Amino acid sequence: xxxSAAVExxxxxxxxxTVRFCGxxxxxxxxxxxxxxxxxxxxxxxxxxxxxxxxxxxxxxGTLAGVSGFQVHFSSKDIYTPGDTVDALVAMNPAAxxxxxxxxxxxxxxxxxxxxxxxxxxxxxGYETNPLENDSLKNYRLYPVAMTKxxxxxxxxxxxxxxxxxxxxxxxxxxxxxxxxxxxxxxxQRYIDDKFGKxxxxxxxxxxxxxxxxxxxxxxxxxxxQYHVPKAKLAPGKYTSIVGNTAVAYGLMAAARLSGKRxxxxxxxxxxxxxxxxxxxxxxxxxxxTFQAEDEIAAMAATVGAAFAGAMAVTASSGPGIxxxxxxxxxxxxxELPMVIVNVxxxxxSTGLPTKTEQADLYQAVFGRNGECPMPVLAASSPADCFDxxxxxxxxxxxxxxxxMLLTDGYIANGSEPWxxxxxxxxxxxxxxxxxxxxxxxxxxxxxxxxxxxRPWALPGTAGLEHRIGGLEKQDxxxxxxxxxxxxQHMISLRATKVEKVVNDIPPQxxxxxxxxxxxxxxxxxxxxxxxTAVHNVQAKGKAVTHCHLRWLNPLPKDLGDILKRFKKxxxxxxxxxxxxxxIRAKYLIDAVGLNKVQGKPFSVGExxxxxxxxxxxxxxxxxxxxxxxxxxxxxxxxxEKVAHGG
Amino acid sequence: MTVELPVLKPADFASDxxxxxxxxxxxxxxxxxxxxxxxxxxxxxxxxxxxxxxxCSSRFPYYMNTYGMHSIHGRAPAVATGLKCVRPDLxxxxxxxxxxxxxxxxxxxMHAIRRNLDxxxxxxxxxxxxxxxxxxxxxxxxxxxxxxxxxxxxDNPLHPLSVAxxxxxxxxxxxxxxxxxxxxxxxxxxxxxxxxxxxEVYQNCHVFxxxxxxxxxxxxxxxxxxxELVHGKxxxxxxxxxxxxxxxxxxPEVVELGKGVSEDDLLFxxxxxxxxxxxxxxxxxxxxxxxxxxxxxxRAVEAPQYDxxxxxxxxxxxxxxxxxxxxxxxxxxDTWDVA
Ligand SMILES: Cc1ncc(C[n+]2csc(CCOP(=O)(O)OP(=O)(O)O)c2C)c(N)n1
Ligand code: SF4
Ligand SMILES: [Mg+2]
Numbered sequence: 001x002x003x004s005a006a007v008e009x010x011x012x013x014x015x016x017x018t019v020r021f022c023g024x025x026x027x028x029x030x031x032x033x034x035x036x037x038x039x040x041x042x043x044x045x046x047x048x049x050x051x052x053x054x055x056x057x058x059x060x061x062g063t064l065a066g067v068s069g070f071q072v073h074f075s076s077k078d079i080y081t082p083g084d085t086v087d088a089l090v091a092m093n094p095a096a097x098x099x100x101x102x103x104x105x106x107x108x109x110x111x112x113x114x115x116x117x118x119x120x121x122x123x124x125x126g127y128e129t130n131p132l133e134n135d136s137l138k139n140y141r142l143y144p145v146a147m148t149k150x151x152x153x154x155x156x157x158x159x160x161x162x163x164x165x166x167x168x169x170x171x172x173x174x175x176x177x178x179x180x181x182x183x184x185x186x187x188x189q190r191y192i193d194d195k196f197g198k199x200x201x202x203x204x205x206x207x208x209x210x211x212x213x214x215x216x217x218x219x220x221x222x223x224x225x226q227y228h229v230p231k232a233k234l235a236p237g238k239y240t241s242i243v244g245n246t247a248v249a250y251g252l253m254a255a256a257r258l259s260g261k262r263x264x265x266x267x268x269x270x271x272x273x274x275x276x277x278x279x280x281x282x283x284x285x286x287x288x289x290t291f292q293a294e295d296e297i298a299a300m301a302a303t304v305g306a307a308f309a310g311a312m313a314v315t316a317s318s319g320p321g322i323x324x325x326x327x328x329x330x331x332x333x334x335x336e337l338p339m340v341i342v343n344v345x346x347x348x349x350s351t352g353l354p355t356k357t358e359q360a361d362l363y364q365a366v367f368g369r370n371g372e373c374p375m376p377v378l379a380a381s382s383p384a385d386c387f388d389x390x391x392x393x394x395x396x397x398x399x400x401x402x403x404x405m406l407l408t409d410g411y412i413a414n415g416s417e418p419w420x421x422x423x424x425x426x427x428x429x430x431x432x433x434x435x436x437x438x439x440x441x442x443x444x445x446x447x448x449x450x451x452x453x454x455r456p457w458a459l460p461g462t463a464g465l466e467h468r469i470g471g472l473e474k475q476d477x478x479x480x481x482x483x484x485x486x487x488x489q490h491m492i493s494l495r496a497t498k499v500e501k502v503v504n505d506i507p508p509q510x511x512x513x514x515x516x517x518x519x520x521x522x523x524x525x526x527x528x529x530x531x532x533t534a535v536h537n538v539q540a541k542g543k544a545v546t547h548c549h550l551r552w553l554n555p556l557p558k559d560l561g562d563i564l565k566r567f568k569k570x571x572x573x574x575x576x577x578x579x580x581x582x583x584i585r586a587k588y589l590i591d592a593v594g595l596n597k598v599q600g601k602p603f604s605v606g607e608x609x610x611x612x613x614x615x616x617x618x619x620x621x622x623x624x625x626x627x628x629x630x631x632x633x634x635x636x637x638x639x640x641e642k643v644a645h646g647g
Numbered sequence: 648m649t650v651e652l653p654v655l656k657p658a659d660f661a662s663d664x665x666x667x668x669x670x671x672x673x674x675x676x677x678x679x680x681x682x683x684x685x686x687x688x689x690x691x692x693x694x695x696x697x698x699x700x701x702x703c704s705s706r707f708p709y710y711m712n713t714y715g716m717h718s719i720h721g722r723a724p725a726v727a728t729g730l731k732c733v734r735p736d737l738x739x740x741x742x743x744x745x746x747x748x749x750x751x752x753x754x755x756x757m758h759a760i761r762r763n764l765d766x767x768x769x770x771x772x773x774x775x776x777x778x779x780x781x782x783x784x785x786x787x788x789x790x791x792x793x794x795x796x797x798x799x800x801x802d803n804p805l806h807p808l809s810v811a812x813x814x815x816x817x818x819x820x821x822x823x824x825x826x827x828x829x830x831x832x833x834x835x836x837x838x839x840x841x842x843x844x845x846x847e848v849y850q851n852c853h854v855f856x857x858x859x860x861x862x863x864x865x866x867x868x869x870x871x872x873x874x875e876l877v878h879g880k881x882x883x884x885x886x887x888x889x890x891x892x893x894x895x896x897x898x899p900e901v902v903e904l905g906k907g908v909s910e911d912d913l914l915f916x917x918x919x920x921x922x923x924x925x926x927x928x929x930x931x932x933x934x935x936x937x938x939x940x941x942x943x944x945x946r947a948v949e950a951p952q953y954d955x956x957x958x959x960x961x962x963x964x965x966x967x968x969x970x971x972x973x974x975x976x977x978x979x980x981d982t983w984d985v986a
Contacts, residue, residue, distance in 0.1 A: 038980075038981050041981070041983065042981055042983050043983075044983060044985070187981060190981075234985045235985065236985050236986055237984070237985055238978060238982050238983070238984050238985075239982060239983050239984070239985060240977070240978065240980045240981060240982045240983075241980070241981070250976075250977060253971075253973065253976075254973060257973055262733060264729065264732065264733050266729055283971055283976070284960050284961045284963075284964035284965075285961070285964035285965045285967070285968045285969065285970060285971045286970075286971030286973070286976075287961055287965075287971075288961070288971075289732055289733065289957055289958075289961065291728065291729065291732060291957070293725065293728075293758075294725075294754055294755065294757075294758040295754060297722060297725065297755075298722070298725035298728070298754070298755050298758065299725075301718065301719070301722040301725035301726045301728075301729070301755070302725050302726065302728045302729030302732070303729055304716075304718070304726055304729065305698070305716075305725070305726035305727060305728060305729030305730035305731075305733075306729035306730065306732065306733045307729075308716060308726075308729075308730055309729065309730040309731075309733035309734040309737070310733065310734065311733040313729065313733075327719055328719060328722060330719075331718060331719050335716070420985075421977045421978055421982065422977075423974055424973040424974055437693075460693065460694070460696050460714040460730075460734065460737055461693055461694055461734070461736065461737065462693055463691065463692075463693045464693070465693070466692060466693055466712055466713050466714050467714065467715075468662070468697075468708050468709050468711075468714070468715035468716065468717065469715075469716055469717075470708070470709075470715075470716055470717030470718060471701075471717065471718065471719050472717065480664065481664075481709065
C-alpha cells in the first residue's frame with residue numbers, strides 16, 4: 001500500500017464507548033468482537049460484551065435471519081452492562097444494517113461495507129432503494145467504505161481464492177475500528193500468528209487486511225476524529241477477560257481441587273450450555289472426566305452414579321435438557337447425594353429461542369420436580385461471578401448432602417468481563433468427610449444425620465458400609481424402604497428442613513443504597529448489571545432508591561423479609577413474567593411490582609431507570625417492557641422475513 | 648503384603664431385608680444363583696455394586712448385601728456408567744427387566760452396550776410388566792392379550808439378544824431361571840468378561856404371565872425346544888441328540904442327524920467370531936418358527952472398554968502435560984496487570 005502521509009486528525013478522549021460489529025453469520029463478526037474485547041481489556045478498560053447470533057448456523061447468506069452481531073462496551077469507569085445504545089455500528093451488509101440500526105444512537109458513527117449494498121443484498125434486506133444513496137441515514141455519521149475492494153487490494157498477489165481473500169474483510173473492519181478507538185494491533189496479530197501459523201498465506205492475508213483497515217483510518221480524510229478511552233481503575237491484580245461458561249468451568253475445576261475430588265461432568269450438548277462441556281473436555285490432566293451422554297436423562301443419571309461413586313459430580317444443560325433431567329434430579333434429592341446441576345437458561349418454552357437469553361426457568365429450578373422435592377438454587381450475576389457461584393454450589397452440596405442447582409443464562413454465559421484472576425491458595429478449602437471402614441461390625445446407618453441434617457457420604461469400596469439407596473421412600477436413619485405414613489411425612493419435612501438450613505450459610509444480604517425508604521429494586525441472576533447501573537444512575541440524580549441483588553433463590557436469605565418491610569415499594573425486574581415476584585409475594589405477603597421482559601434480550605439500563613422513576617413518581621403498576629418494532633425504518637417485507645426466520 | 652480375604656458364603660451376600668417377590672416368582676432362583684456365584688469371584692463384597700431400574704426384577708439390589716442403588720425406571724445403565732467411569736475398580740452389575748431395559752430404557756441400554764463399559768447387565772425377561780400388574784411389554788409376543796391389550800398386542804416384539812448383538816455387545820448369553828446350574832455358569836462367565844456382558848434370563852412371572860416360557864422349561868419339551876451352545880461344537884439338540892442346525896445359504900435349518908447328515912455338516916458354534924453375524928443368526932432362532940432357542944454364551948469377544956479409556960485419556964493428558972496447574976491455567980489467556 002502507498003504510504004501516504006497520515007492526515008491531521010483530532011483525538012478526543014471519552015469516558016466510555018459502545019461498538020457493535022454486525023454482518024452475515026459467515027462474516028466473522030464474533031471473532032471481530034472478541035478481538036476488540038480482548039484488546040480493550042488488555043489496554044486496561046473495563047468491558048462488558050453482548051454477542052448475539054442467529055439460531056441457524058447457516059441461515060441463507062445475506063438474509064435478515066442470518067445476521068450475527070457482537071457488542072462491546074468499554075470504559076474508563078466501572079461498568080456492568082454492554083450498553084443500551086451503540087456509539088459506533090459496523091454493518092457488513094444491508095441485512096445487518098436493517099436489523100441493527102435501531103440501536104445506533106442519533107449522531108452515532110455508522111461504518112458500512114458499501115460494496116455489499118448491491119441489488120441482491122438490498123433486496124434480501126427488504127430495501128427498495130439503497131439507503132446509502134438517499135437521506136434515510138442523515139441522522140448518523142455515515143462512512144461507506146468499499147471494504148471488499150480495499151481488502152482484495154490489500155491481499156493482492158497472495159495465492160488465495162477470491163473467497164479466501166474476501167473472508168479477510170472482517171480483519172479490515174477490525175483494523176479500521178481499532179484505529180478509530182486507538183487500540184493496538186499486536187494482540188490481534190498474536191492471535192493471527194497463533195491461529196493460522198500452519199497456513200502462512202492466510203495469516204499473511206489477515207495481517208495485511210488488518211493493517212490496511214488501520215491505515216485506511218489513519219489516512220482517509222472523511223474520518224477526522226480518533227477516540228481515546230483511558231484505562232479504568234480496577235482493583236490491583238492480574239486480569240483476564242472471561243466469558244460466563246468458561247468461568248463456570250474454571251469454578252468447577254477450582255472446587256474439585258479445593259475439595260480433593262475428581263470432577264465428573266455428564267452432559268448432552270445444548271445451546272447455550274455446550275461450551276461448559278467443551279471447556280472441561282480440554283482439561284483432562286486436571287483429573288476431569290467428561291461424559292457426553294446419549295441424552296440429558298442419561299447425563300443426569302450418570303451424574304447421580306458418579307456422586308454415589310464419590311466424585312464431584314456435575315451436569316450442565318439448558319431448559320429443555322433440565323426438563324428431561326427432572327426425574328433423575330428427584331432421585332438425587334431422595335438419595336441425598338451431593339452434585340451440581342447447571343442451567344444456562346435460554347428463551348423458552350419448548351425449544352423456544354435457543355440462542356437468546358431469559359430467566360424463565362426459576363419456577364422449574366425451585367418447583368419443577370414431582371413430589372415435595374426441595375433443592376437449593378443459586379444464580380450467578382455476571383460472567384466473572386460464575387466462577388464464585390460454581391464453587392459455592394459445590395460447597396453447599398457437600399455440606400448439606402444435596403444436589404444444588406446453579407442458574408446462569410445465555411447472556412452471562414456468552415458475555416465477557418474482566419476477571420481478577422485469583423490464586424488457588426486464596427480460595428477457601430471445601431471440606432469433605434467420608435466415613436471409614438466399619439471396625440466393630442456395627443450396622444451402618446446411611447440416613448443418620450449430622451447437625452445440618454446431612455447424611456454420611458459412604459463410598460462403595462469401604463468395607464462394612466455396604467448399603468442400598470434408591471428412589472423409594474426411606475426409613476429415617478436406616479435408609480431401608482418404608483411405606484409407613486408417619487415416616488413419609490417425617491422424611492418429607494426432614495428433606496425440606498435440611499434445604500431451609502442452607503440459609504445458615506448465606507451471608508447477610510448486601511444493599512446498595514439506604515437501608516430503608518421509598519423504593520427497593522430486588523433482582524437476581526444476570527440482570528444484575530442493568531439493575532445496578534440503573535439504580536446508580538437514579539441515585540446520581542439525588543434520588544433515594546436501594547438495590548438488593550439475590551444470589552440465593554432457595555432458600556432466600558434470612559434477613560430478606562425484614563429488608564422488604566423497610567421499603568414502601570418493591571420492584572422486581574425479571575426476564576420472565578414475574579416468577580421471583582410470585583415467590584416473594586407468597587413468602588413475604590408483600591405487594592411487589594414487576595418489570596417484566598421476555599424478548600430474548602437483557603434489560604437495557606434505560607428500561608429499568610424508567611420503571612424506577614415512574615415508581616418514585618407513584619405509578620405502581622406491573623409493566624411489561626415495550627418490544628421495539630424489529631426495525632422502525634426497514635420496509636415491512638424485512639420485518640416479516642425476520643419474524644419468519646426467528647430461531 | 649498379602650491380605651487374607653475372608654472366605655465368604657452365599658449367605659454373606661444376603662441382606663437383612665425381607666424379599667418381597669410373589670411366592671413362586673422366577674426372580675428367587677436368579678437371586679439364589681447370584682448369591683452362589685458371588686463368593687467364587689474372589690471380589691471383596693464392598694467392591695461390588697448392584698444398580699437397577701424399576702420393576703419387580705429391579706428390587707434385586709435390596710436383597711444383596713453389597714453396595715447398591717435402586718434407581719429410576721430404565722436409567723440403571725446410565726447410573727452405572729457414571730459410577731464405573733469414576734470408579735473402574737468397582738465390580739458393577741445392572742439388573743433390569745424387559746420393560747425397564749427395552750422400553751423406557753432402551754436408549755441407555757443400547758449406548759451402555761456400544762460403549763462396552765465393564766458392566767454385567769442381567770435382563771429378567773418375563774415378557775410382561777410385572778410390577779405394574781400385567782400390561783404387555785416390548786417382548787410380549789404379537790397377539791398377546793393382557794390388561795392393556797384386550798384384543799391382543801399389535802406391536803412386533805423386540806428380542807433382547809438381537810438388540811444387544813445389534814449394538815455389538817462383546818458378551819451375550821441367555822439362560823433360564825429354573826436351569827440353576829446353567830444360570831450359575833452363565834453368570835460366572837458374565838462376571839469374568841471384561842467389557843459389557845449382557846445376559847437374558849427367561850424368567851417366569853408366576854402371577855401375570857405364568858408359563859410364558861413353559862416350552863423352554865418343561866422337562867418333556869425342553870430338550871427339543873432349547874439348544875445348549877458349546878464353543879467349537881456343532882449345534883445339536885433333541886432328547887436323543889439326533890437333531891442339528893445346518894446352514895442353508897444364509898439361513899439356519901433344522902436337520903435330522905443320520906440319513907445322510909453328519910455332525911460335520913452342522914453349524915459349529917464360535918463364540919469368539921469377531922463379526923457378530925453368527926451370534927445374531929443364533930438370536931433369530933425362535934420357538935414359534937420351529938427352532939430350538941439357544942441358551943449359553945452366544946458371543947464373547949474382547950474390545951476396548953469405555954471406563955478404562957476415559958481414565959486412560961486422563962493418564963495420557965497428565966503424562967503429556969503434567970498434573971494440571973490451576974494457577975497456570977487461569978492465567979493462560981491474554982492477561983494484564985493492574986497495579
Ligand atoms: C417414569 C416411570 N414410568 C412408569 C413407571 C411404572 N412402572 C414401574 S415398573 C414398570 C414396568 C416394569 O416392567 P419390567 O421392566 O418388565 O419389570 P418386571 O416388573 O416385569 O420385572 C412400569 C411401567 C415408573 N416407575 N416410572
Ligand atoms: S408380579 Fe410376577 S415378576 Fe413380579 S414378583 Fe410377582 S411373580 Fe414375580
Ligand atoms: Mg417384565
